[in-house]
Every structure is written in structure tokens, then in C-alpha cells.
Amino acid sequence: MTAHLHRPSLYGEAINKIACEIGDATALQPLFNYTVSSIQREFGFYVVSIFVYYAADDAAMLLAQAGQSSEPAPIGAIQSADLGIVGEVIRTRKSILLNNVFENPHYVAPEGYPHAKSEICVPIMHKQFVWGVINIESDQLNAFNDEDRIALETIAQHLADAVDHLLARAERAR
Numbered sequence: 001m002t003a004h005l006h007r008p009s010l011y012g013e014a015i016n017k018i019a020c021e022i023g024d025a026t027a028l029q030p031l032f033n034y035t036v037s038s039i040q041r042e043f044g045f046y047v048v049s050i051f052v053y054y055a056a057d058d059a060a061m062l063l064a065q066a067g068q069s070s071e072p073a074p075i076g077a078i079q080s081a082d083l084g085i086v087g088e089v090i091r092t093r094k095s096i097l098l099n100n101v102f103e104n105p106h107y108v109a110p111e112g113y114p115h116a117k118s119e120i121c122v123p124i125m126h127k128q129f130v131w132g133v134i135n136i137e138s139d140q141l142n143a144f145n146d147e148d149r150i151a152l153e154t155i156a157q158h159l160a161d162a163v164d165h166l167l168a169r170a171e172r173a174r
Contacts, residue, residue: 011151014042019158028166032064035159039134039152040066046116046139047072050124050159052132053081053090060086060132067137084108085121089133095122095149099142118143122152126160134159 018038025031032050040048047067051060062077081087085096088106098119101107109116116137124132134156138144 036066
């Protein structure tokens with residue numbers, strides 16, 4: 001993982017690069033795949049995931065994932081929105097930054113990433129509706145800071161706008 005001292009200088013350039021590519025997306029799944037792989041590559045995070053929230057089922061489904069695991073969770077894996085940090089972010093609509101996951105009673109170890117020690121999770125929201133979350137895990141304690149949170153919230157907003165645009169375009173095409 002990239003050291004904290006070096007990441008802030010990457011934020012502006014990385015966010016702009018990711019935002020431009022997100023804005024050019026023409027389909028949802030490639031958008032999600034690009035987003036997780038770009039965040040993982042640009043910031044050097046251990047694992048990056050995007051979950052979508054299904055309010056009717058009160059569950060989150062894993063849509064895309066990038067990172068360092070020999071056995072990642074399968075795309076399509078379902079998690080109750082009552083569980084874990086992902087669920088807590090969905091319920092509260094607020095980002096959560098944990099620099100020691102073992103100190104939080106809501107933490108649920110992610111499948112395929114047994115070495116996770118820190119986590120940051122931000123909501124992907126559009127018009128006060130939680131569409132999903134970007135979830136980042138680290139294999140180091142104290143891996144995240146407020147600059148990471150702000151950068152990820154910015155990317156999450158660009159992603160929410162792109163998803164809204166693609167869904168609106170698909171609706172108009174019907």
C-alpha cells in the first residue's frame with residue numbers, strides 16, 4: 001500500500017483521471033470494474049469493492065472487486081444490510097473509517113481477505129438515496145486518514161452521477 005505521506009499528492013490527479021473515465025462510461029458493469037481497479041491501482045489499496053444496495057431485500061450485493069487475494073469473494077455475493085460496516089454505511093448514509101477493524105463490533109471479515117486490519121467505506125448516494133458503497137480494506141493497521149475518506153467520497157459522487165446518467169439513458173431508450 002502507498003504510504004500516507006505520498007498519497008495526498010496523488011489525490012487530485014487520480015480523482016480527475018478516474019472521474020473522466022467514469023464520465024465516459026457506456027455500461028454499468030464495465031463502469032464498476034474500471035472504478036475498483038482504478039482506485040486499487042491509483043491509491044495502492046489492499047482490496048477495493050463496490051456493493052449495490054437492494055432496499056426491497058435490505059441486502060447488499062458485491063458488483064465489482066479488485067485487490068490482493070488468492071480467493072476473493074464471488075461477484076454476486078449477498079450480504080444483509082443489517083451486518084458489517086457495509087450495512088452500517090447503508091443504514092447511516094455516512095462514511096466510516098476504521099483504523100483497527102477488530103475494535104468495531106459491527107466488523108465482519110470479508111471473504112477471501114483474511115488479513116484485513118483497516119477499513120474505509122463510503123456511500124454512493126444520489127438525491128439522498130443510497131445506491132451502494134465503495135468499500136476499501138487494508139492489511140495494515142491505521143492505513144487510512146481523512147484525506148482518503150474525502151477522496152473516496154468525491155469518487156463515489158462521480159460514480160453516483162455516472163450511474164444515474166446511464167440508468168436515465170437506458171430508461172429513455174425504452
